[in-house]
Structures are given as C-alpha cells and as structure tokens.
Amino acid sequence: MGIMGDHLDLVLGVMLMASPVLGISPCSSDGRIALYRSCNLTQVPQVPNTTENLLLSFNYIKNVTASSFPILEQLRLLELGTQKTSFSIHKEAFRNLPNLRILDLGNSRLDFLHPEAFQGLPHLFELRLFYCDLSDAVLKDGYFKNLVSLSHLDLSKNQIHSLSLHPSFRELNSLESIDFSLNEVPTLCEHELRPLHGKTLSSLRLASTHLYSKVSVDWGRCMNPFRNMVLDTLDVSGNGWTVGIVSNFSHAIRGSQIANLVLAHHIMGPGFGFRNIKDPDRSTFTGLAKSSVRGLDLSHGYIFSLNSRLLETLTELKLLNLAHNKINHIADGAFYGLDSLQVLNMSYNLLGELYDSNFHGLPSVTYIDLQKNHIGIIQDDTFTALKRLQTLDLRDNALKTTRFIPSISTIFLGGNKLTTFQDTRLTADYIQLSENRLENLDDLYLLLQVPRLQTLIVNQNRFSLCAQTRAPSENPSLEQLLLGGNMLQLAWEAGSCWDVFKGLSRLQVLFLNENYLTFLPPGVFRHLVALRGLSLSFNRLSVLSPGDLPPNLERLDVSRNQLLAPDPTVLALLSVVDLSHNKFICECELSAFVRWLNQTDVAIFGSHADMYCTYPDLLSGTPLSSLSTEGCDEEESIQSLRLSLFILFTVTLTLSLVTAVIVTKFRGACFSYYETARRLVFRGQGSTRDSDTYKYDAYLCFSGKDFEWVQDALLRHLDAQYSDRNRLHLCFEERDFTPGEDHVANIHDAVWSSRKTVCLVSRHFLRDGWCLEAFSFAQSRGLAALDSALIVVVVGSLSQYQLMRHESVRGFVQKRQYLRWPEDLQDIGWFLNKLSQHILKQGKEKKKDSSSIPLQVIATN
Structure with missing residues (x-):
C-alpha cells in the first residue's frame, strides 16, 4: 500500500510541474487558458472564444446567470469554487458552455442554487460540489437531470442528511462515482438508492457519515441499500463501526457485488490491555460470502487477535489490509480459506514473534508487509510453505537473525538489529538492509555473491572491519549498490578490502557517500567497467587523481568534501558533476580548474554560488565564477624567465648545494656569527625603538x-x-x-x-x-x-x-x-630572534576587495 502511495505522489508531482497555468501571468489569458485567480473580480471577465480552461477561484463573484458567460464552445474546464463571498447560481447559468467537461464549484457558500442551474450541459463529465452547504434537496429535487455524460459527482462535506435520490438518477447512465463522505447520514435503506439499482459504479464513498453508528437500525425493514448494484469500491470507513454493526451490515448486503470494501478507521477489537470490545470472528464477515470481495481494508482499528478462520468465506479475496491495528496474536488457522489472497499488509501492529503456523492457508500470497511491528524472533519455517511469496517487508523491527528468510526475489530488512549474515543463504533480486548493525566487510563480500542480485542497499550500517576471509567473486547481475553512511575509511586505511568491488562488472550505480573517506585506494574502481553513476559526497577527500575514477563514469557527486584544487583532466570525460561545498584554495594552483569551470561542456550540478573559496581569508566565501586568473598563466611566466634561469642555473646550483649543506649542518654557529656581526655593526642602535603606550612588550x-x-x-x-x-x-x-x-x-x-x-x-x-x-x-x-x-x-x-x-x-x-x-637545539637562537621580531612588529590591516581579485596576488602573499 505504501508503494502505491509513493507512485501517486510522483504522478501528482509531475502533473503540477507540467501544469500549463505556471507559464501565464496572473489575471490574463493566452487564448487557451484564462487565469483569473485572486483578481478581486465581481463578475465573469470577457475572455476569448478560444478559451479551453477558465480559472476564476478566490474572487468576489456573487451571481452567475445565463448571461454571465459569453458563448465559449471550446471551454472544457471551469473553476468557479472557493469564492471569497457567498454567491448564487441561477437557471441555466452555464448554457453558453455547451462542451464543458469539468465544473468546479467546490468550497463555496451557495446562497441559492436553482434546480435547473446545470441544464444545457450535455457533455459535463465531472461536477464538484464539495463543501457548498447543500442540503438534501440537491438529491431530491432533480438538480442533475439531463446530465447524460456525468461520470463523477462530488457532494462531500455538505449538509446532506438523507440519500433519497430523485428518479432522474436513473437516466444518468454514464455515472461511475459518487462521493457522499463527510455528510451526516444516519441511515441508508434500500428505497433511497433505488434509482441506482441496476447500475455499476466504480466508487461509492460514504466515509465519515456516522452511518448506522448513532441510531438503531431495523435491518428487516431497511433491507439492502445496494441491491442489484455492482460496486468496484465501497468506502464506509470512519463511521465508528463495531463488530456488531459490521456483522449486521454484511448480512444486510448479502449478495451485492462489491469488489473492494473499505472499513478502515473502525472500532473493532479491544486494543492493547482492554477486553470490553470484541475482536471480529469467523461470523463477522460471513454475509460477504457471495459478494465477490477481492479487496478488504480493515486498517486503523483496534484488532488485537486474528481469530481462527476469520475470513474463510472470502474465497476470492486478493488484498487484505490490516495495517495500523493492535494485532499481537495470530491464532492457528487465522488465514484458512484465503486461497486467492496475494497481498497481506500487517504493518504498524504489535507483533513480537512469528511462528511456523501463522501464515498457513495462504498458498497464493506474493507480498507480505510486516514493517513497523516489534518482531524480535521468527521461527525458521514461518515462510517456507508460501511457495509464491516474492516480497517480504520486515523493516523497522528488532530482528537479530535471518535464518528464516526463504528464497524470494525482494527482501526489506532495514531498521533491524542484524550484526551478521554468515548463517544465511540468500537468493534474491533486491535486498534492503539499511540501518542495521553490520560491521564486518566479510558480510558485504557474502552479500555481493548472492545469485541473481540486482540491487543491494546497505546504507547506514557500520562497515569498518575487514577480516577478509572471503575472496571476491564474479557477480554478473548486480546493477545498484548503496553503501552510504558507513565507515569504509577505517577498513581501507588499514590497507584491507581494497578489492571489495572486484567482479562487479555490471554495476551501474554506486553510492559511497558519508564514509569518512580521506583517500581512494589505488585501483579500487578498476573493475567497474559498467559504472555510470558514483556518489562520493559528504566525505573528506582532498584530491582526485587520474586513475581514481571508473573508466566509463558519466555522473559524479563529490559535493561536500575537502577538494582543494581539482584536476580538470580527471573531470573532463564526465557528463554531470556536483562539486558544490568543497574547500577550494583560491591561489594560482586553482587557475586551471577555474578556467575549465568557465569553459567546460560538462553539466555542473547546483548553483555557482555553492562553489566558493574557503582560503585565504581575504577571499573566503567568494564564488569561483567571480575569480580572475590573470597573471597566473604558468607557461607565460616560465617563458619570460627561461633565459635567465638557464644562465643562472649552472652557476648557482653548486654554490646553493654547498651553502645549503654548510648552513644546515652548522646553522646554529652561523646564526651566532650573524648575531655577533649585527651587534658590532649596529652597536648602540639595538636598544632604540619607537616609544608607545604599552607597559610591556x-x-x-x-x-x-x-x-x-x-x-x-x-x-x-x-x-x-x-x-x-x-x-x-x-x-x-x-x-x-x-x-x-x-x-x-x-x-x-x-x-x-x-x-x-x-x-x-x-x-x-x-x-x-x-x-x-x-x-x-x-x-x-x-x-x-x-x-x-x-x-x-x-x-x-x-x-x-x-x-x-x-x-x-x-x-x-x-x-x-x-x-x-624547534626540536633541534641549534635552531633555538634563530627561533628566539624571530620571536622577538614578531613581538616588536607593528600590525597592519588588510582590506578585502569585493571585486574580482587576481589569484596571483593571493599566491604571492
């Protein structure tokens, strides 16, 4: 269920990024889209007749009549909800919009809505009337007649207390979903929804309506409200249903076809430490035996014990969601009868141990989610009978051993207390082991040898020791390896496990971020010929040398390291690189990198402001893009001095060597002679110096x-x-x-x-x-x-x-x-002299220039 949610978030994000209104100025139109949100309008503006989307929310429009809109035959979407004042919609208010598909009036205070307000909209597909203060009359008085194309009707969060439908609902043959949630509907009986009998709906939402929970119901007279209806999803969650209500309801709707029944946010079960409310038992859901239920959501409740044969009558059930309950006990045979179940979600419960018999009766299950329980021990054969199991999610528990893991394709074991894998034989395509306590790299060698493994995630463990009792072996399948948040530096600085990536010839993505790395072992990436993406961020690397990187690397992240002056030749063959937040030393040694940065075709990830000087202090925080390399051209300097150096080199080399040897060997005596000579030459001047206001030197x-x-x-x-x-x-x-x-x-x-x-x-x-x-x-x-x-x-x-x-x-x-x-005694005299000079030296201040500063100035200071 969580994976599905992630995909939905991704889709919504893409839709928002691609939204066409983002490129339009407020209170204007580009011919197709008219964006007039929050423009203080009191009436509908004049827009081109080519307009397809008209957005008018957050204004002060008080009346919409048949003459409010010009004829807009191209209009498909009208957003008129969320007005800042109450407003009225009169007869045939939208008749000039004959091809309108979506009408949004939601989140508005409708003082008046004419029963024929929506006439003249033969192509209306979706009508949004949520939170509009509407009463039962909107259902009883035929407001939606003649809307032959209406598919989605949202009436949630209104003041509707009865769902007695007008006979015109029979004519709505395109109707697929109705949302009545967040109204106050105490009962719902067969005669009220009779106009929908014989229809097939993809969704009927009655969530949080207090349905059947606040009044006593005569089920004999009320009968089945969904008779002769086919519902893909029926949502009756959040109504405070007990075991008794669920049992009565399931018997009342006996035979109605409901593919997915949502009973989330119920109050079935005693919870933890109480006995006053019953857990559901085998009789609770027997009424659903002939309803062909394929998905059942019992999440967010208080179920403590899964009783024997709890759902045995739901023989067609494929998805069962029991997440966010208080389940602590699974009785023998709890899942008997669920021969078709494929997905079982029991996350966020109170399970502490799992036994061999817990999941008997699930021959077809492929996915079991047990994350966020308190599981500390699992018997070895708990999952061995589940021959079709493909994915097992045990994240965020308290497991210390993995002997129970069967041969499946996907394993989630992050957030446990695992310290070793030496006692386990694995076969999987995807293994997630982040946030455990693995220390010995022998376990990593073992994991890298798992057959068929394509993705291995071992982030935020403690890999730091290297006994290296295992040799690396060929793994032709591994494509992604995430090793961030470990301590590989401790192993590598001891000279061990430099061959950990040997044999990973198919690896394409490698994360080594946050491993305290101060260096890369020579040839550590030599065998990664297929590697395309490498993350070395949040380490302590000060240099990248030629040969350090894999041969075919395309994307490199070395942000937040301590790179001082990167070598452009190392980065030249990349497609994308992130160099932000390093500790660049802005002296002439950096000039080649600065020139490369301004000329390269390599995509530099992040802002130029994130690449700045950290030394010297005068340039601290200055972006590299504002530096000038004038005067730092090494070739130009060498050319101008070449002749002089050639003439002087031969003469001075011998003299320099002899002088250096003498001074090094007898530097103490030399300094004494120098001091004696200086005192004789400047006799009488040594004690004179400028007076100042200081009492002591x-x-x-x-x-x-x-x-x-x-x-x-x-x-x-x-x-x-x-x-x-x-x-x-x-x-x-x-x-x-x-x-x-x-x-x-x-x-x-x-x-x-x-x-x-x-x-x-x-x-x-x-x-x-x-x-x-x-x-x-x-x-x-x-x-x-x-x-x-x-x-x-x-x-x-x-x-x-x-x-x-x-x-x-x-x-x-x-x-x-x-x-x-100084450690050498003969250097003490020289040191004391220099210390005296420092003491007597007058301080001078430097001013920082905010303009572009040549690197050579800093280099010669």
Missing part, C-alpha cells in the same frame, strides 16, 4: 608547571630583568601579577597593557583553565582592536587533532598561523 602566558623550562629557555634570553643584553620587557604571572587582586582582572590588565600576548601552548597549558581564559582574552582583543596581537607557540609533540579538541584554540589554528618550538 609581551605578556608571556604559560602553565605554572612549565615555569622552570620557560625560565631557562626564554626568560634568560629575552627578558631585560634577567640580563642587560636582553631588550624585551616581558610580563608573566609569577612576577608581575598583583597579589590579592582578582585573577581575571590581572589577566585582562596583562593582555591590554602588552603589545603582544605570547601563549606557550603545551599539554599543561591545555589543561589549565586560566591559560585558556587568557587565550580567549587575547583573541577578543585582536578582534576588538583589529590587530594581530596574539602569538601562539606550540611546545612539545602536540598534534593538530589535540589542538582542535579545544574550542577556544580551534578557531585560531583553523584560520591563523602558529609557531612550533
């Missing part, structure tokens, strides 16, 4: 547990109070904080009275709340003062991941550069 923020190291490594070499040779006035807690004053105030004063704040981030620092508080103060000052006052020095073997774990530090390391304390 830098506030040194570090954990108290690191004090001895900081003192030996930095303070003795930089702080002026430790040595006269040092020129920096530093502030740190142990010496310069005012005792007894609030610690937060001390930190605040230190940050704002120092030119820079230097945070020595160590493991102790990240565990010290006061240090992190000082870090946040320094960041806040940088934002407020628009300067780069915070210098971060990472000490020790802290990884990027460890830094990112702390929210206050994460924002800085994502967007700003930081320093690392």
Whole structure:
C-alpha cells in the first residue's frame, strides 16, 4: 500500500510541474487558458472564444446567470469554487458552455442554487460540489437531470442528511462515482438508492457519515441499500463501526457485488490491555460470502487477535489490509480459506514473534508487509510453505537473525538489529538492509555473491572491519549498490578490502557517500567497467587523481568534501558533476580548474554560488565564477624567465648545494656569527625603538608547571630583568601579577597593557583553565582592536587533532598561523630572534576587495 502511495505522489508531482497555468501571468489569458485567480473580480471577465480552461477561484463573484458567460464552445474546464463571498447560481447559468467537461464549484457558500442551474450541459463529465452547504434537496429535487455524460459527482462535506435520490438518477447512465463522505447520514435503506439499482459504479464513498453508528437500525425493514448494484469500491470507513454493526451490515448486503470494501478507521477489537470490545470472528464477515470481495481494508482499528478462520468465506479475496491495528496474536488457522489472497499488509501492529503456523492457508500470497511491528524472533519455517511469496517487508523491527528468510526475489530488512549474515543463504533480486548493525566487510563480500542480485542497499550500517576471509567473486547481475553512511575509511586505511568491488562488472550505480573517506585506494574502481553513476559526497577527500575514477563514469557527486584544487583532466570525460561545498584554495594552483569551470561542456550540478573559496581569508566565501586568473598563466611566466634561469642555473646550483649543506649542518654557529656581526655593526642602535603606550612588550602566558623550562629557555634570553643584553620587557604571572587582586582582572590588565600576548601552548597549558581564559582574552582583543596581537607557540609533540579538541584554540589554528618550538637545539637562537621580531612588529590591516581579485596576488602573499 505504501508503494502505491509513493507512485501517486510522483504522478501528482509531475502533473503540477507540467501544469500549463505556471507559464501565464496572473489575471490574463493566452487564448487557451484564462487565469483569473485572486483578481478581486465581481463578475465573469470577457475572455476569448478560444478559451479551453477558465480559472476564476478566490474572487468576489456573487451571481452567475445565463448571461454571465459569453458563448465559449471550446471551454472544457471551469473553476468557479472557493469564492471569497457567498454567491448564487441561477437557471441555466452555464448554457453558453455547451462542451464543458469539468465544473468546479467546490468550497463555496451557495446562497441559492436553482434546480435547473446545470441544464444545457450535455457533455459535463465531472461536477464538484464539495463543501457548498447543500442540503438534501440537491438529491431530491432533480438538480442533475439531463446530465447524460456525468461520470463523477462530488457532494462531500455538505449538509446532506438523507440519500433519497430523485428518479432522474436513473437516466444518468454514464455515472461511475459518487462521493457522499463527510455528510451526516444516519441511515441508508434500500428505497433511497433505488434509482441506482441496476447500475455499476466504480466508487461509492460514504466515509465519515456516522452511518448506522448513532441510531438503531431495523435491518428487516431497511433491507439492502445496494441491491442489484455492482460496486468496484465501497468506502464506509470512519463511521465508528463495531463488530456488531459490521456483522449486521454484511448480512444486510448479502449478495451485492462489491469488489473492494473499505472499513478502515473502525472500532473493532479491544486494543492493547482492554477486553470490553470484541475482536471480529469467523461470523463477522460471513454475509460477504457471495459478494465477490477481492479487496478488504480493515486498517486503523483496534484488532488485537486474528481469530481462527476469520475470513474463510472470502474465497476470492486478493488484498487484505490490516495495517495500523493492535494485532499481537495470530491464532492457528487465522488465514484458512484465503486461497486467492496475494497481498497481506500487517504493518504498524504489535507483533513480537512469528511462528511456523501463522501464515498457513495462504498458498497464493506474493507480498507480505510486516514493517513497523516489534518482531524480535521468527521461527525458521514461518515462510517456507508460501511457495509464491516474492516480497517480504520486515523493516523497522528488532530482528537479530535471518535464518528464516526463504528464497524470494525482494527482501526489506532495514531498521533491524542484524550484526551478521554468515548463517544465511540468500537468493534474491533486491535486498534492503539499511540501518542495521553490520560491521564486518566479510558480510558485504557474502552479500555481493548472492545469485541473481540486482540491487543491494546497505546504507547506514557500520562497515569498518575487514577480516577478509572471503575472496571476491564474479557477480554478473548486480546493477545498484548503496553503501552510504558507513565507515569504509577505517577498513581501507588499514590497507584491507581494497578489492571489495572486484567482479562487479555490471554495476551501474554506486553510492559511497558519508564514509569518512580521506583517500581512494589505488585501483579500487578498476573493475567497474559498467559504472555510470558514483556518489562520493559528504566525505573528506582532498584530491582526485587520474586513475581514481571508473573508466566509463558519466555522473559524479563529490559535493561536500575537502577538494582543494581539482584536476580538470580527471573531470573532463564526465557528463554531470556536483562539486558544490568543497574547500577550494583560491591561489594560482586553482587557475586551471577555474578556467575549465568557465569553459567546460560538462553539466555542473547546483548553483555557482555553492562553489566558493574557503582560503585565504581575504577571499573566503567568494564564488569561483567571480575569480580572475590573470597573471597566473604558468607557461607565460616560465617563458619570460627561461633565459635567465638557464644562465643562472649552472652557476648557482653548486654554490646553493654547498651553502645549503654548510648552513644546515652548522646553522646554529652561523646564526651566532650573524648575531655577533649585527651587534658590532649596529652597536648602540639595538636598544632604540619607537616609544608607545604599552607597559610591556609581551605578556608571556604559560602553565605554572612549565615555569622552570620557560625560565631557562626564554626568560634568560629575552627578558631585560634577567640580563642587560636582553631588550624585551616581558610580563608573566609569577612576577608581575598583583597579589590579592582578582585573577581575571590581572589577566585582562596583562593582555591590554602588552603589545603582544605570547601563549606557550603545551599539554599543561591545555589543561589549565586560566591559560585558556587568557587565550580567549587575547583573541577578543585582536578582534576588538583589529590587530594581530596574539602569538601562539606550540611546545612539545602536540598534534593538530589535540589542538582542535579545544574550542577556544580551534578557531585560531583553523584560520591563523602558529609557531612550533624547534626540536633541534641549534635552531633555538634563530627561533628566539624571530620571536622577538614578531613581538616588536607593528600590525597592519588588510582590506578585502569585493571585486574580482587576481589569484596571483593571493599566491604571492
């Protein structure tokens, strides 16, 4: 039943997209369609005589008379319902519309409707009069006489209390469906529908009319209201029928031909935990024995137990809907007699276990829907006797094993608690296993070897382990594989299961979205020669290299990854690609991709605004389409420098190598010589610098547990109070904080009275709340003062991941550069010198230009 609903939604969507009125301006006509909805009209407008569809709803039209419409012989559809005021329809109001097929007056307050209002409409096919405040008179007084083509009549949601039909209904030989639902019709007896006797109707709706539920009925006098009628669908749902009413009704209509009987939204059964209302039994539906019922809808009720031989008299029944009840028990022989049943829907019930005998008596069943129950265990032979079973839907239960699965074509097992398939032999065309707990890729290897399998859906499991006790084998039938929402990265980064797709030579669609992938194993798609569509979205891929993609791929989704500068040659052979929401680095390395993006014939899915720069900060959020590649032509730059480089290359290569070796080997001594020479040359000038308003050159923020190291490594070499040779006035807690004053105030004063704040981030620092508080103060000052006052020095073997774990530090390391304390002792002197320069350096601000910015400018910063 759910599948049918999905198809209906799709059809309606297509109809809406294809609707012709979407291309017409409001309150106008294109000659064929006149669209005048919500135009504040008080009368029918003049439209061309070629008009086929006239739409006049949501206006203020109060009267429709015989002269309201010009002669419109081409008009097929008139929409006049949903007026914003009550209105009247007079005699022969539509006589100038002789070929009208559909008349919609629904959802209107009709103050007056003349009995001959619809005369002169010999071709009227559908009449919509729902929610119009109509009384019984519309049925009794011959309003529909002479409508020889009328097929569908909608009178739902009115004020009709009796269905006594005018004799003129006998003349309506084209009538197929009537909708009386949502009226108040307490009883319906044989004499009332006598004008319909002998007719065949595709649909008669009496839903939610309180029929037979509020009054006592003398069935001996009322007799069979559908005598000598043939009904394809009779809908009496939502009337609050108990077992007694259903039993009396089925006996009253004995012999009437009703192909599909809808008894949904009933109150049969005690529900869960009550015993005051009976479940239906074998006598409840015996009156339908000769009615040739092929479809029975008993959904949305309170049936708790399916009693033995419940429907045994319905030997022609093909579809039984028991969804949305409270069924917890299936008695032995509950389905005996249903030899013709093909579809059984028991979804949304309270079943906990299924036993071997539960479905005996269903030799023809092909589809069983048991989703959304609480089934935790099923005996092994429960379905083995159902030789024609093709589809079994067990989604959203609590199953942990699959030994009970028979050899059928379609299996739905999503939303259960399955952890392995090692104990099951399957044969199926379609297997859905999403939202389970499968972890070992050995289960995936096993599933990929299922004979005849065409579609496998294992989204949102936990595939991450790879014991690889099974080798891949040829599967010549698999066409679609959905593996999204797993953790393949964990298996692949261990170097295992790179051959998981080997042998899938017919696979056409592969989904690997949301698998935390940071790389694609070499040749992982090599064997997928038939693959046409691949989804790699919502992963962490930073690069796609030539050879990564399948050879004949046409459609690729790599949206929401971390691609920095995609290689156009990898994408050139595709037909459609989605590259939105990646982390493009807008420097000259991206210029080839930007040019390709502006010139390619490949269809780019999504908006250009979804492809934007994330680095550098100056271009963050800028669409790639607005970037200029001027000055980034690598070939042009190489050509202009080629002669100079050739002349200099031979001379400088040897000198550079020798210099590099000497400097690398003796860089500490070299830097000492450089510092000595600089002090001799600039003697007397080193201590002079511009005065400013800062009390300290830098506030040194570090954990108290690191004090001895900081003192030996930095303070003795930089702080002026430790040595006269040092020129920096530093502030740190142990010496310069005012005792007894609030610690937060001390930190605040230190940050704002120092030119820079230097945070020595160590493991102790990240565990010290006061240090992190000082870090946040320094960041806040940088934002407020628009300067780069915070210098971060990472000490020790802290990884990027460890830094990112702390929210206050994460924002800085994502967007700003930081320093690392050198591991080699001979680099310390150079590092301290550079740190001093950073401390004394005056900050400058950059302005972001909103216009097109050449990539070369960013690349050379």
